Amino acid sequence: MPSLPLSDNAGQTPVSEVPRLPPADKARYVNRLFSAVAPTYDLLNTVMSFGLHKGWRRAATDLCRLKPGGRALDVATGTGDFALEQRRRVGPSGWVVGVDFCEPMLRIGVRKVGGRAAMLQGDALALPFPDDFFDAATMGFALRNVADIQKTLDEMARCVRPGGRVVQLELAKPRGLLFRSVYYLYFQRVLPWIGKVIHGRRESYAYLPASLKEFASREEIVERMRRAGLEEVETRDLTLGIVAVYSGTKRRAGSAAVEPGAGTVAGTVAGTAQGGKRATGAAAAGPPSDGEPG
Numbered sequence: 001m002p003s004l005p006l007s008d009n010a011g012q013t014p015v016s017e018v019p020r021l022p023p024a025d026k027a028r029y030v031n032r033l034f035s036a037v038a039p040t041y042d043l044l045n046t047v048m049s050f051g052l053h054k055g056w057r058r059a060a061t062d063l064c065r066l067k068p069g070g071r072a073l074d075v076a077t078g079t080g081d082f083a084l085e086q087r088r089r090v091g092p093s094g095w096v097v098g099v100d101f102c103e104p105m106l107r108i109g110v111r112k113v114g115g116r117a118a119m120l121q122g123d124a125l126a127l128p129f130p131d132d133f134f135d136a137a138t139m140g141f142a143l144r145n146v147a148d149i150q151k152t153l154d155e156m157a158r159c160v161r162p163g164g165r166v167v168q169l170e171l172a173k174p175r176g177l178l179f180r181s182v183y184y185l186y187f188q189r190v191l192p193w194i195g196k197v198i199h200g201r202r203e204s205y206a207y208l209p210a211s212l213k214e215f216a217s218r219e220e221i222v223e224r225m226r227r228a229g230l231e232e233v234e235t236r237d238l239t240l241g242i243v244a245v246y247s248g249t250k251r252r253a254g255s256a257a258v259e260p261g262a263g264t265v266a267g268t269v270a271g272t273a274q275g276g277k278r279a280t281g282a283a284a285a286g287p288p289s290d291g292e293p294g
């Protein structure tokens with residue numbers, strides 16, 4: 001694989017500093033990082049999680065409460081695994097859209113989903129969809145990577161209808177002290193070397209533990225989801241807490257705000273159909289089609 005500089009000042013910014021980069025630099029770094037890892041992303045995901053990521057996605061998608069014929073959005077969809085899981089729930093009459101800003105990840109996703117989801121290029125911080133459109137929006141393993149967590153949650157909440165669901169699946173810090181030390185040993189020492197063996201670069205996978213170290217606590221994410229206008233916000237640990245699922249329901253008109261100052265999402269960003277670019281070879285992002293494969 002050709003060597004790709006992962007930041008404009010490659011070699012000067014230690015990976016451990018990346019989570020603290022200014023927003024534009026972090027977005028550029030993350031986009032380049034996933035461009036570089038795209039060809040081996042799926043394989044590494046399966047190897048590094050011992051295949052557990054499939055069950056985590058199923059558990060997270062259950063929390064979307066999607067029904068046949070529903071509309072689902074997967075933000076930062078990468079190679080489209082969540083979009084495929086959503087398709088299983090909404091069936092052939094439903095509508096599934098995956099959006100990501102990294103073209104190489106999307107290209108692999110487009111091939112993999114094969115028309116079962118529309119795959120669009122776009123930014124999680126400015127989603128190219130109208131308000132109140134989807135029944136549920138998911139994000140998997142990407143909240144650590146975005147330059148602005150609150151804006152991302154605001155955008156996801158904006159795009160789902162009142163009563164619709166927002167679900168986040170993300171790496172977490174295990175709570176048990178003993179298990180946490182063993183896990184960190186694996187995560188910080190072993191995992192970057194697995195990355196090097198399969199992908200050829202150690203740096204790309206050294207970013208993973210660095211991003212988790214700097215990532216918000218469970219409590220902060222719950223708080224930010226409430227601020228985004230979500231209620232019934234819950235967090236659930238999976239696999240001894242190495243992963244957490246966060247879910248919430250978009251507040252319906254007339255339902256009381258849970259947090260002071262919350263509820264600023266719906267209606268604040270209108271007509272954002274601009275800004276989303278269709279990925280090469282992507283399926284048409286039209287209205288639900290009865291003939292779409294399930």
Ligand SMILES: C[S@@+](CC[C@H](N)C(=O)[O-])C[C@H]1O[C@@H](n2cnc3c(N)ncnc32)[C@H](O)[C@@H]1O
Pocket residue numbers: 027030031034075076077078079080081082099100101102105122123124125139140141142145146147
């Ligand atoms: C670890 S991958 C996760 C991919 C996929 N969600 C999954 O579960 O396998 C993180 C993804 O987030 C995407 N991403 C990060 N920041 C983004 C942003 N601001 N807008 C859109 N995509 C973003 C990256 O391009 C990458 O594909």
